[in-house]
Amino acid sequence: MRPLMAWPAICLIATMLAAGCRHPVPAHAAVAPPRPTQYQLRLGRSVFAAYCVPCHGDAGAGDGSNSFNLDPHPRDLADPAFQKAKTNADLADAIRRGGAGVGLSSLMQPWGHTLNDRQIGAVVVYVRSLKR
Numbered sequence: 859m860r861p862l863m864a865w866p867a868i869c870l871i872a873t874m875l876a877a878g879c880r881h882p883v884p885a886h887a888a889v890a891p892p893r894p895t896q897y898q899l900r901l902g903r904s905v906f907a908a909y910c911v912p913c914h915g916d917a918g919a920g921d922g923s924n925s926f927n928l929d930p931h932p933r934d935l936a937d938p939a940f941q942k943a944k945t946n947a948d949l950a951d952a953i954r955r956g957g958a959g960v961g962l963s964s965l966m967q968p969w970g971h972t973l974n975d976r977q978i979g980a981v982v983v984y985v986r987s988l989k990r
């Protein structure tokens with residue numbers, strides 16, 4: 859092959875290499891939590907219904923059947939200001955370690971022995987879905 863004829867091939871390879879490098883990685887990829895799946899939402903809803911509704915209420919408003927026994931009352935988990943103030947890690951921490959573990963009321967028991975990480979992750983996703 860004469861040197862001149864090699865140029866188109868070299869150009870083609872160079873273009874392919876350059877294109878390969880240009881796959882943009884979104885800047886938020888590392889921090890944005892993955893979108894919750896329907897499975898997580900369903901699992902979270904059933905965990906919440908089984909363990910949390912008696913105190914926190916169906917919609918997380920803090921008006922469950924047992925809430926009047928509690929002082930302080932469970933707070934409104936659906937409140938947008940509360941939702942904004944807390945990260946998923948904060949919520950998971952409070953659920954896993956209980957109120958006493960994070961400086962809140964010990965009437966909120968730790969769930970880390972009852973629920974596994976998958977269930978805690980799912981119930982956090984569900985609590986997020988309660989936001990008004």
Ligand code: HEC
Pocket residue numbers: 905906909910911912913914924928930931932933944949952953957961962963964965966967969981985
């Ligand atoms: C026995 C009643 C009771 C049950 C059952 C209960 N909680 Fe709580 N929870 C509370 C109370 C009371 C507080 C508020 C504590 C405080 O403000 O000092 C609380 C606080 C919380 C918080 C933290 C709110 C904050 O201010 O950061 C989260 C999140 C939470 N509960 C989620 C859950 C989830 C999820 C479940 C079910 C797995 C659950 N709770 C079950 C009573 C309960």
